[in-house]
Amino acid sequence: MSNILLEPFNWTPELKVYQKILEESAQSDSNWPVFNEGKEHAAILMSIIFKQAKDYVYLYCYALSPELSRFDIYYESLNDCINRGVEVKLLLQSPEAFNYTNPSIDIIRKNPDNAKILTEEQDKKLKENLNDMDIHFAISDDKRYRLEYNKKDRKAISSFNDYSVAKVLKNAFEIAFNNETVC
Numbered sequence: 001m002s003n004i005l006l007e008p009f010n011w012t013p014e015l016k017v018y019q020k021i022l023e024e025s026a027q028s029d030s031n032w033p034v035f036n037e038g039k040e041h042a043a044i045l046m047s048i049i050f051k052q053a054k055d056y057v058y059l060y061c062y063a064l065s066p067e068l069s070r071f072d073i074y075y076e077s078l079n080d081c082i083n084r085g086v087e088v089k090l091l092l093q094s095p096e097a098f099n100y101t102n103p104s105i106d107i108i109r110k111n112p113d114n115a116k117i118l119t120e121e122q123d124k125k126l127k128e129n130l131n132d133m134d135i136h137f138a139i140s141d142d143k144r145y146r147l148e149y150n151k152k153d154r155k156a157i158s159s160f161n162d163y164s165v166a167k168v169l170k171n172a173f174e175i176a177f178n179n180e181t182v183c
Helices: 013-027 039-052 072-083 103-108 120-129 163-178
Strands: 034-036 056-061 087-092 115-117 136-140 144-150 155-159
Touching: 013 039, 034 039, 039 072, 039 136, 039 144, 039 155, 056 163, 072 087, 072 103, 087 103, 087 163, 120 163, 136 163, 144 163
Parallel strands: 056 087, 087 115
Antiparallel strands: 034 155, 056 136, 136 144, 144 155
């Protein structure tokens, strides 16, 4: 693991309630949309997506922000996901992303074929496949997703059982990922 320490997650009573609601929604395979905002909500939701994943998790973002991915709940659930044999792939927009020490990127890059940086042209093509939406996203097992539409405030919509949105995101991800070279 990299030399950056993980940040303990600061559990407030409200965040524990939020986690419980999300876990119940995930367990019941609810297709209701879940709106979330902020790094704490994002970390909780992503930890649940990692825990629920059986086959794969795909992540598309700028640089896998350490302010989110260093939370212990994020890192530990990602690590557990990988250790269970779930395929985790990462597409990054930032050419400098691999220059930073980030424990979450480090564990994904244990298999170097699973982490790639897109060229500007490839990123443009991915966005074209998504109707030019400027988003970041995570998808899992053809049905779970978190789609971040406001990156500054980490505002996102998510679902634990929405095959139609997940399929669009998966197709765009796979086209970009399979046309990229390993960095």
